[in-house]
Structure formats: C-alpha cells, structure tokens
Amino acid sequence: MLILQNMDHGELSNAFPHHQNQNPTTTTPPSLKRKRNLPGNPDPEAEVIALSPKTLMATNRFLCETCGKGFQRDQNLQLHRRGHNLPWKLKQRTNKEPKKRVYVCPEKTCVHNHPSRALGDLTGIKKHFCRKHGEKKWKCDKCSKRYAVQSDWKAHSKTCGTREYKCDCGTIFSRRDSFITHRAFCDALAEETARVNAASSINNSTLGANNNNNNIIGYNNMMIGTSMAPHHNNNNNMATQFASICNKPIPFTEEATNNQTTTRGLSLWMDHHHHHRQEATMATNNNNYHLNWVFGSKISTNPSQDLSSNTITSTTTASLPILGSIVNVPSLYSSQHQPHQTCASSSSANMSATALLQKAAQVGATSSDPSSFLGALGLKCSNGSGQGQDGNNNKFCGVYGSSLVLTSSSNNISTEPEKNELSQMHPSKRRHVMPNEESGGGQTRDFLGVGGANHHLPPFINQSLDLI
Amino acid sequence: MHLSPYKKTHFNNNIPHLHHHHHHHIHDDDASAIDMHNNTTTTNSTSRCSSDSGEPCEDGKWACKLLKECAIAISQRDSTKIHHLLWMLNELASPYGDLDQKLASYFLQALFCKATESGHRCYKTLSTVAQKSNNFDSARKLILKFQEVSPWTTFGHVAANGAILEALEGESNLHIIDISNTLCTQWPTLFEALATRNDETPRLRLTVVALSSTTVSSVMKEVGQRMEKFARLMGVPFEFNVINGLDRLGELTKESLGITNDEAIAVNCIGALRRIEVEERESAIRMFRSLNPKVVTVVEEEADFSSNRNDFVQCFEECLKFYGLYFEMLEESFPLTSNERLMLERDCSRSIVRVLACGGGDEQNNNDENNNKEEFEDCCERRERGTQWCEKLKKEFSGAKFSDDVVDDVKALLKRYRGGWSLVLPQQQQQEEGHNSNYNNNTLSGIFLTWKEEPVVWASAWKP
Numbered sequence: 001m002l003i004l005q006n007m008d009h010g011e012l013s014n015a016f017p018h019h020q021n022q023n024p025t026t027t028t029p030p031s032l033k034r035k036r037n038l039p040g041n042p043d044p045e046a047e048v049i050a051l052s053p054k055t056l057m058a059t060n061r062f063l064c065e066t067c068g069k070g071f072q073r074d075q076n077l078q079l080h081r082r083g084h085n086l087p088w089k090l091k092q093r094t095n096k097e098p099k100k101r102v103y104v105c106p107e108k109t110c111v112h113n114h115p116s117r118a119l120g121d122l123t124g125i126k127k128h129f130c131r132k133h134g135e136k137k138w139k140c141d142k143c144s145k146r147y148a149v150q151s152d153w154k155a156h157s158k159t160c161g162t163r164e165y166k167c168d169c170g171t172i173f174s175r176r177d178s179f180i181t182h183r184a185f186c187d188a189l190a191e192e193t194a195r196v197n198a199a200s201s202i203n204n205s206t207l208g209a210n211n212n213n214n215n216i217i218g219y220n221n222m223m224i225g226t227s228m229a230p231h232h233n234n235n236n237n238m239a240t241q242f243a244s245i246c247n248k249p250i251p252f253t254e255e256a257t258n259n260q261t262t263t264r265g266l267s268l269w270m271d272h273h274h275h276h277r278q279e280a281t282m283a284t285n286n287n288n289y290h291l292n293w294v295f296g297s298k299i300s301t302n303p304s305q306d307l308s309s310n311t312i313t314s315t316t317t318a319s320l321p322i323l324g325s326i327v328n329v330p331s332l333y334s335s336q337h338q339p340h341q342t343c344a345s346s347s348s349a350n351m352s353a354t355a356l357l358q359k360a361a362q363v364g365a366t367s368s369d370p371s372s373f374l375g376a377l378g379l380k381c382s383n384g385s386g387q388g389q390d391g392n393n394n395k396f397c398g399v400y401g402s403s404l405v406l407t408s409s410s411n412n413i414s415t416e417p418e419k420n421e422l423s424q425m426h427p428s429k430r431r432h433v434m435p436n437e438e439s440g441g442g443q444t445r446d447f448l449g450v451g452g453a454n455h456h457l458p459p460f461i462n463q464s465l466d467l468i
Numbered sequence: 469m470h471l472s473p474y475k476k477t478h479f480n481n482n483i484p485h486l487h488h489h490h491h492h493h494i495h496d497d498d499a500s501a502i503d504m505h506n507n508t509t510t511t512n513s514t515s516r517c518s519s520d521s522g523e524p525c526e527d528g529k530w531a532c533k534l535l536k537e538c539a540i541a542i543s544q545r546d547s548t549k550i551h552h553l554l555w556m557l558n559e560l561a562s563p564y565g566d567l568d569q570k571l572a573s574y575f576l577q578a579l580f581c582k583a584t585e586s587g588h589r590c591y592k593t594l595s596t597v598a599q600k601s602n603n604f605d606s607a608r609k610l611i612l613k614f615q616e617v618s619p620w621t622t623f624g625h626v627a628a629n630g631a632i633l634e635a636l637e638g639e640s641n642l643h644i645i646d647i648s649n650t651l652c653t654q655w656p657t658l659f660e661a662l663a664t665r666n667d668e669t670p671r672l673r674l675t676v677v678a679l680s681s682t683t684v685s686s687v688m689k690e691v692g693q694r695m696e697k698f699a700r701l702m703g704v705p706f707e708f709n710v711i712n713g714l715d716r717l718g719e720l721t722k723e724s725l726g727i728t729n730d731e732a733i734a735v736n737c738i739g740a741l742r743r744i745e746v747e748e749r750e751s752a753i754r755m756f757r758s759l760n761p762k763v764v765t766v767v768e769e770e771a772d773f774s775s776n777r778n779d780f781v782q783c784f785e786e787c788l789k790f791y792g793l794y795f796e797m798l799e800e801s802f803p804l805t806s807n808e809r810l811m812l813e814r815d816c817s818r819s820i821v822r823v824l825a826c827g828g829g830d831e832q833n834n835n836d837e838n839n840n841k842e843e844f845e846d847c848c849e850r851r852e853r854g855t856q857w858c859e860k861l862k863k864e865f866s867g868a869k870f871s872d873d874v875v876d877d878v879k880a881l882l883k884r885y886r887g888g889w890s891l892v893l894p895q896q897q898q899q900e901e902g903h904n905s906n907y908n909n910n911t912l913s914g915i916f917l918t919w920k921e922e923p924v925v926w927a928s929a930w931k932p
Contacts, residue, residue, distance in 0.1 A: 139876065142880065144880035177626075177881070181656045181657060182612060183656070184656035184694055185694050189697055189701070
C-alpha cells in the first residue's frame with residue numbers, strides 16, 4: 001500500500017543509522033521544515049560524491065576518453081562512443097558503476113551538505129543547488145517571480161495569470177495580491193476563527209474512540225493515501241494547489257484530481273514552516289486525531305495514531321463501496337481536500353497546512369444532525385440522536401455533512417453565495433459523526449449551524465448524487 | 469516632438485468640447501466676458517489643468533478657468549468679482565456631475581470658505597459628518613475597492629514592502645513602525661512574503677501610529693484583530709499595537725513605541741509626513757533617525773502645497789492641478805456609478821478646504837475653540853514633492869535605491885491595472901523636471917508612479 005510505503009520512508013529517516021544528527025546545519029529539525037519530497041535520506045552504502053559548484057553545473061560531464069568530447073547525458077556519450085569503432089572489449093563500460101552514488105550540495109551552509117542528507121540524483125542536486133543557492137536568472141514577466149531553474153520558470157509561466165483565487169465569501173480574484181489583501185480583511189476569516197474558538201471547547205468533550213468514526217477516518221485516509229504519489233517539483237505542487245482552489249484552469253480528471261490532492265496533502269505536511277506553531281494550536285488530542293485523518297499517512301506528530309488510522313484503512317475499504325464511487329466524482333473529490341482557508345495562503349503548502357489545521361479543529365465544534373443533510377441527499381438516515389445506527393449513513397455524513405456546517409457560521413450565511421462553492425466540500429467532515437453518536441440531542445445542530453431543517457445545500461451535491 | 473495623447477498639444481479648436489455641457493449656453497457668454505487670456509492653446513481631450521508651474525491654466529474646460537479667476541479675485545480682494553464668480557460656479561457646479569462640475573463643486577467650497585474666512589468651521593463640520601459614517605466595514609470596502617481599480621496606493625505598498633523585506637533580510641525579530649492611513653492594507657502581502665520565505669519565519673511586531681484619533685478608536689481595533697488573525701493563518705508570530713501620536717510625532721521615543729534592543733526596525737511612512745506641520749517635519753525625521761531603523765520607507769503624493777503656502781494663487785493652482793488629476797484618475801478607474809468613488813471625492817473635499825482655507829495665522833487665531841490642534845484629525849496635508857522630501861530626508865538618511873527585483877515587482881503590479889500607469893525612475897524624472905526644477909538635485913531618490921505621464925506618487929527608501 002502506498003501509504004505504508006510513504007510511511008516507511010518517513011520512518012526510515014528517523015531510523016537511519018547515519019542520522020545521528022538530523023540537522024547539522026539547519027536551524028530547525030528537518031521534520032519540522034520538511035520540504036515536500038523529503039530528499040536526502042540516501043542509502044547508507046552509497047558512495048558520497050562532493051562536487052564543486054563549477055563541476056556540478058558543468059553541462060558536459062560525460063567525457064569521451066577517446067576524443068575528449070563532452071556530453072550532457074551518459075546515453076549520448078555511449079552513442080557517440082559507438083562511432084569510434086572501438087574493439088569489443090572497450091565497448092563495454094570500463095567501470096560499471098556498481099556503487100550507487102549520492103551527491104552533497106557544495107554550499108556549506110546547506111542542510112544537504114552533510115552526507116547524511118545527500119541527494120541520490122545528480123539532476124536533483126543540480127536543481128537544488130540552483131534553486132536554493134543559485135542566481136535566479138529566469139523571471140516571469142507577468143508577475144515578476146524569479147526562478148533559478150529554467151524548467152521551473154517554464155512550468156510557472158504556463159500557469160501564471162490563469163489561476164483564479166476564490167475567497168470563502170465567494171469573491172473571485174484574478175490577482176493574487178488583491179486576493180491576499182482581501183482575505184486578510186474578509187469577514188469569512190473572522191467567522192472561521194470565531195468558530196474555531198467556539199469549537200475547541202466542544203471538541204474536548206466529544207472526542208471518543210468510536211469504531212465507526214475510525215472507519216470513516218480510515219476511509220478518508222485510504223482515499224488520500226491511495227492516490228498519494230510522492231512529490232513532484234515545486235511547480236507541479238503550486239499548480240495543483242491552485243488548481244484545487246481554482247474554478248477552472250486545470251481540468252479535473254479523476255487521476256489529475258487525485259494526484260493534485262495527494263501532492264497537496266503531502267506538501268501540506270511536509271513543507272513545514274511552522275509546524276511547531278500548528279502543534280501549539282492543536283491543543284487537544286481531538287485535533288491531532290483530525291490531523292491524522294486529514295493528512296493521511298504522513299503525520300509526524302503522532303506516529304502511533306498514524307499507524308492506527310492506517311490499519312483501519314484497510315478494513316474500511318470494503319465496507320464503503322458507495323462512497324468510493326462518490327469520491328471518484330472529480331468535483332467532489334477535488335474539493336474534498338479543499339479547506340476554505342487554503343485560499344488565503346494558497347501560495348505555499350504552509351498556509352494550507354495551517355488552514356487545514358484550523359479547519360480540522362473546527363470540525364468537532366459543529367456537531368450536526370446529518371439527517372437533514374442526508375434528507376437533502378435523498379438518502380435515508382436514522383433520525384434523531386440515534387445517528388450512529390446506520391453505519392453507512394454516518395459515513396455519508398462524515399464525508400459530506402460537516403463541510404456544510406463549516407462553511408456556514410450562522411444565519412448570516414444563508415444569504416451568501418458560498419454554498420455554490422466546491423470549496424465547501426471539506427475533508428474534516430467526519431468529525432461531526434462522533435458527537436452525534438455520543439451526545440443526546442443537546443449538541444445537535446443543523447449542518448449549517450442554523451436551527452431547523454434549513455437545507456441550504458450546494459446544488460452540486462444533488463448533482464453528484466445523480467452519479468451514484 | 470513625439471506626440472503623446474497625454475501631453476499638452478497645441479490645437480486651436482477647443483470650443484467643440486464645450487458642447488458636451490448641457491449648460492453650455494450659460495457658460496459661453498460668461499466665458500467670453502471673463503476670459504482675460506488669449507487662449508489659443510489647449511489640451512486636446514482632457515479636462516486636466518495641466519500646466520507648467522507658474523503659468524495659469526490654459527485648459528479648455530471651464531472649471532479650471534473659473535476657479536482660477538475666482539482665486540485671483542480673492543487674493544486681490546475684488547469682492548464684486550468674487551461674488552460674481554462664486555455665483556457662477558455655484559450655478560454650474562455639482563458633486564454628482566462630470567469632472568468639471570465636481571472640481572467646481574469642491575473647490576468652490578474651499579474658495580467660499582477662504583473668502584468668508586470660515587475654513588476651520590467648515591472643516592470641522594465636514595470632519596464630523598465623515599466621522600459619523602466612519603466604520604470598519606465602510607472604510608475597508610472603500611480602501612480595498614480603490615486598491616483594486618487603481619495602483620495609486622498599492623504602488624507605494626509594493627515598493628515599501630520590497631524595500632522592507634530586503635533590508636530586514638536575515639533578521640529574526642522585526643518591528644515595523646507604521647505611520648500611515650493605509651489601515652494595514654499594506655501588510656497582508658508582507659505577511660505572505662515573510663511566511664513563504666525559505667528561511668525561518670521571523671517574529672513580527674507592528675506598531676501603527678494612527679494619523680487620526682477617531683480612526684484609532686473605531687476602526688483600528690478591528691483592523692488589528694484582522695491582522696492578528698491573518699498573521700496566525702500565515703504562521704507569522706505577530707504582535708499588534710496602535711498608538712495615536714501624529715500630533716506629537718517628533719516626540720515619540722523608542723520607549724513610547726515599545727522598541728526593544730533585539731529588534732530590527734523599519735519605519736514605514738505612507739502619506740504621513742505631509743500631515744505634519746511644515747515646521748515640525750524636520751524634527752520628525754530626526755526622531756526617525758533616533759530609532760536607528762534599518763530602513764525608512766516614505767511614500768507621498770507628488771504635489772507642492774508647501775513652498776507656496778503663502779501665495780494663495782500659486783498654491784491654489786497647484787492644488788487644482790493635483791486634484792484635477794486625481795479626480796480624473798478616479799473617474800477613469802472606477803465604474804460610472806461608484807459609491808466608493810464618491811466617498812473618495814468627498815474625502816478630498818476636506819483636504820482641499822484644509823489646504824486652501826485653513827492655513828494662515830489669522831484664521832487660526834480667530835477661532836479660539838480651535839486652539840487645540842487635536843481637533844483637526846487630518847493635519848495640514850501640505851504635500852511636498854519628492855525632491856523636497858529628499859532635501860529634508862538627506863540630512864538624516866541616505867537614499868537607498870530600490871533593487872531591480874522590487875522595481876520589477878512594481879512594474880508587474882502596474883501591468884495588472886488598466887492602462888495609463890507607468891513607473892519612472894528618478895533619473896528619468898529629473899530629466900523631465902530639469903528645466904523646471906528649483907532644486908539642484910543630482911541625487912533624487914525614489915521612484916515615481918505616473919499617470920498619463922504626470923508623476924503622481926513618489927516612493928522612496930532610506931537608510932541611516
């Protein structure tokens with residue numbers, strides 16, 4: 001299972017024999033400032049190569065011993081050597097390169113300068129060196145963003161200006177700076193935080209290790225996990241992040257969606273600027289629990305919980321076939337990993353992570369009555385407080401319900417157009433199931449946070465149900 | 469000579485433009501009666517009163533002409549003419565009309581106050597009215613909308629943020645002293661930049677010196693909360709403070725601003741220096757220096773109401789030219805029936821009254837109730853040009869050039885707006901102004917935002 005693989009990778013880094021000191025040259029532990037695709041955990045048997053900057057950036061590293069001509073790639077060199085009509089023996093490569101090579105970054109202050117964090121790929125180290133320590137020669141003329149690596153720049157130019165940014169309040173922006181400024185002052189932000197604060201107290205009282213809940217969590221973990229693919233480069237990640245925020249630019253094919261969400265998922269966790277701050281805000285177990293659920297496998301804070309949720313994963317798959325098909329609906333799925341507040345910080349994974357965490361924290365607060373929602377979905381649901389009886393329904397609620405709750409804070413919401421947003425679909429939904437099962441009527445609230453059967457549901461949900 | 473659509477050109481037929489006014493018939497007769505100039509040159513399509521300094525308005529539009537006539541009459545104390553012109557302007561003016569009518573309306577108010585020496589009273593009334601409708605929501609809406617349609621303010625923000633980020637690079641404890649009226653709209657993008665930097669996100673403290681005490685109480689509190697929330701979202705350790713200190717800016721100290729020794733200081737002055745009384749500006753700059761900042765960013769609007777403050781007509785012309793440009797810019801940037809534009813225009817009316825009708829010792833002495841300077845929320849608003857500010861700032865600081873990156877960022881910003889805007893570097897601007905400039909200034913710092921090739925905003929960075 002991919003999750004486990006990824007986990008192993010993460011675990012390996014901790015168990016790595018050479019890792020006596022994880023961060024020789026950085027100010028924060030790598031686990032806190034992990035970049036998206038945690039590089040630099042090489043095979044202990046590999047030969048460590050330290051090239052000078054000049055050699056590293058030399059374009060023609062592969063030299064023909066016969067004529068001295070240089071080539072960028074080994075394959076090209078081999079092709080060329082054929083032309084020398086060498087005797088058979090010499091046609092073979094003299095050195096078979098049995099040893100795997102890993103490369104360290106020549107920049108002394110860099111974390112990858114230490115052999116324990118060497119990178120296994122020469123192209124990778126070249127790009128890394130350029131990106132972090134090189135001169136940024138390539139500039140996007142639309143937004144004047146700079147890149148040191150030409151391929152990064154090209155990839156960015158393709159998507160620059162095509163993105164749209166949508167705030168929780170429904171306004172769409174084509175310019176990132178005005179989006180950010182708007183977001184900072186937007187009432188939606190104020191509401192979210194208010195709900196977070198209100199939520200945290202309720203969170204504590206409703207945490208329970210209910211199996212059903214685990215199922216849902218596991219399910220979502222699985223959903224996230226299976227589609228998780230390791231890393232891509234910066235551009236891909238940025239693009240995918242934005243894609244999930246955007247209304248249109250990137251086509252939401254099933255695969256693409258999954259890839260997007262997973263890379264985001266990984267990046268959210270790994271690109272940790274302020275993981276420690278997030279931890280601070282995640283005061284309760286409850287929240288961590290959410291984290292596990294939200295971020296799938298790569299949770300560095302609670303490895304134990306991580307494992308548990310992962311194991312649960314496999315058991316739930318079978319029990320939720322319907323959800324599987326629902327999930328594959330691109331629009332739903334893409335938005336599922338789309339926390340509202342991602343919009344705000346969209347430019348980096350850090351923001352999304354914080355946003356997701358805040359979102360996750362909120363979920364508990366908004367205990368809600370899934371029956372109204374399910375009613376709107378056209379599904380049956382056991383009513384009242386006995387929500388927990390029908391496992392499937394609960395899971396439905398888990399998948400769909402709380403997002404609606406989260407998006408609406410109070411009666412005010414009913415007038416806002418946000419219901420139409422895909423961004424309302426939110427992963428941290430399942431949380432509300434727990435309060436339903438445990439509490440009596442006391443805490444149940446309509447999903448939208450308004451009393452009564454107020455079915456302000458995004459129209460797309462009904463549409464998607466048709467697909468089921 | 470390169471023919472630019474924005475530059476003044478020499479046409480002989482400006483008269484057809486007047487047909488657009490429905491009250492043209494009234495104006496025509498009177499115009500010929502009053503017209504004291506042999507008007508053979510005009511601008512081709514704008515109502516902007518563009519003119520070289522020192523020359524009367526040669527514009528074909530009626531508002532500028534009438535207004536100037538009136539100003540001259542006032543300075544000459546020709547009461548018949550004053551009455552006549554005031555009456556005419558009153559007939560023609562309207563704050564809801566076209567550009568000429570608006571200019572006429574707002575400047576008429578100032579001229580009337582000047583003529584009747586009721587400037588202070590009028591200003592107080594206008595301020596009180598404005599304060600009543602001053603709340604967070606409306607202020608936010610106004611400022612954000614303005615920033616969306618025009619780079620007038622965002623130009624300074626981007627330049628200042630760029631300079632601040634570069635100057636404070638590598639520091640882990642930042643403290644920004646924000647002396648401005650931007651309601652912190654400058655800072656979200658800075659938070660984002662800080663949070664997405666490759667290195668450790670530094671701690672940021674922001675101390676806002678509010679330019680008016682009413683804003684402090686009603687609006688800044690809310691602004692502060694939003695900033696705190698947003699900084700949390702961005703993952704930037706953040707602390708926010710507001711103090712009201714513009715009236716005693718020169719007396720602020722490290723202690724009163726809460727500056728600690730381990731912090732790297734940036735002083736951000738947007739539209740603030742002009743609100744300091746002219747005589748006290750140098751001491752304010754000295755105060756900045758005493759804080760030992762890593763960088764001081766100054767953004768001001770490009771107009772000179774200060775060197776000519778004792779010459780009413782000259783000051784009036786300068787005022788008319790600047791606000792004419794501003795109103796024209798507003799008209800072209802906002803949609804036709806924009807409430808926000810109306811609000812901004814009304815804000816101008818207070819400034820115009822303040823500059824034209826509230827200056828001078830006589831009036832102030834006459835108004836006993838107004839001895840307390842704090843009555844005036846916006847102080848004098850006597851703008852100065854970049855060159856003039858440079859003269860003052862050079863005594864305590866040395867100009868820091870904006871890096872190529874920042875310049876590129878600003879250019880990219882301007883591209884995102886409708887046409888007409890461009891960035892002009894100091895050496896280019898000096899060439900432009902060379903023949904007019906009274907200042908033998910070889911080292912003009914800062915960059916200019918120009919609209920239709922007229923410099924309107926000046927942004928600069930300074931280091932000790």
